[in-house]
Amino acid sequence: MLARRFLWIIAIIVMVVIAAAFAYSLFGNQLIRTAMVPSAPFTAPAPGDAPNYIKPTAWVARPDRLTDASRWTPAGYTAAPLPGVAVFYVLPTAVFDRSRWNGSITDPATTQRMEQFLRFQASVFNSVGAIWAPAYRQATFGAFLTDKPEAAKALDLAYADVDAAFTVFLAAQPADKPIILAGHSQGSLLLMRLLKNRIAGTPLVDRLVAVYIPGWPISVTADLPALGLPACTIPDQTGCILSWQSFAQPADYKPVRDQFDKGSFDNGMGLTGDRRLGTEILCTNPLTGVTGIAPEAATANFGALVPNDDFTAGTLQPKTIGARCLPTGILDIGAPPAGFNAYVLPGNNYHVYDFPLFWANLRADIERRVDRYQQPVVKPEPRRIRVSKA
Structure with a gap:
């Protein structure tokens, strides 16, 4: 009798789990929206509340910080002791507080998540660049799930x-130091705005090795x-963009x-x-580092960075994940990859893993572009004109 009751309990639990998974597959985005969009009004902060970026404490990565998760590397790789490029890295959303529209730069949980992003995303740049990543008052995750005007104010x-x-x-x-701009998700969106407002059409364009901004769609x-x-x-x-x-x-x-x-913040x-x-x-x-729809097999992947349970470290697994750009503009990675289980969004969206899935290839891509940028420009010798004697 007891065994039969136990089996019934197990059966009920299995049915509940299946039902929950089915509901999530059908209504995942709606459920997330309901749970994460703030209900509070937007409150403009006082002018004195803005981070002071002169101070190292307003950054989560900066060359003069004593501890910096962006300097972490998996086995077989090391960070450059004297990098020749400056990397400005804007972190993705690490704030999930629905009680307000913008996060705090001193919240411990947010800081922990930002360090995870530095370790699994920004670390690809540490062989060539000194990484600067500001702690900023991010728009909370729910701001990206609504068309409320508060969301635009938060951004x-x-x-x-x-x-x-x-x-x-x-x-x-230094005025001649090459620069890489990089970010992910919200960070990519904000860098697009920065490119338009501060860089396009200025001499800064000539200092850009490349711009890496995955995780936010860009219209061609x-x-x-x-x-x-x-x-x-x-x-x-x-001097080009990857996304x-x-x-x-x-x-x-x-x-x-x-x-x-449709665009929640700009009416499309x-x-x-x-x-x-x-x-x-x-x-x-x-x-491959290029646009186009030609597929690349998993054998072309030098190493996907598979995280451990708490995202404090990871191991590289080569030749496990291929990729191809579909006509829709989405990157197809094939079947769900092993080891990347947490934080997958509805629709098999591997948004969180845009960098880790291709960690070793991206590192090689960055080094290749920096090498090309630093090659001296060879000017052609002046053409000699032979003058015939009369």
Whole structure:
């Protein structure tokens, strides 16, 4: 009798789990939206509350900080002791507080998540660059799930912090030092704005080795022309942009495409002022560093960075994950990869893993572009004109 009751309990638990998984597959985005969008009004902070980026404590990564998770490397790799490039890295969303629209830069839980992102994303740059990553008052995760006007205000506040941090970052660099801009998700969105407002059409363009901004869709026609740089089309091209969004099969791209088309913060208007509706999304294959729909097999993957349970470390597994850019502009990674189980979004969206899935290839890509940038420009010798004697 007791054994039968136990089996019934197990059966009920299994049914509940299956029902929950089915509901999540059908209504995952709606459930997340209900749980995460803030209900509180937006409250503008006092002017004196802005981070002071002159101080190292306003950064989560900076060359003069004693501890810095961005300097971590998996086995077989080391960070450069004297990097020759300055990297300005804008972190993705690490705030999930629905009681307010912007996070605090001193919240311990947010800081812990930012360190995880530094370890699994920004670390790809530490062989070539000194990494600067500002702690900024991020728009909370729920701000990206609604068209409430408070969401746009939250992003404006986050951008103001990033803009201020970039000013301090630039002032700390020699005038001729090459720069890499990089970020993910919210960080990529804010860097797009920074490119348009602060860099496009200025001498700073000539100092950019490359811009790595995955995790936020970029319209080839309605966004890219306003950024002042082209998409990367060859593996060692410099002064160009790389972007991708990773999905496993079976994939549901509709939420990303809907958000891209309608735009919660800009009514679907791209940075050029044109509508994004129906336009092509930029997709770079991170295994090759170029745009286009040619697939790359898993054998081309030098090493995906598989995290441990608490994301404090990880191991590289080569030749396990391929990639191809689909005509939709989404990066298809094939079947769900082993080891990347936590934080997968509805629709098999591997958003959180846009960098770790291709860690070793991206590191090689960065080093290749820096090498090309640092090669001396060879000027052709002046043509000698032979003058005939009369």
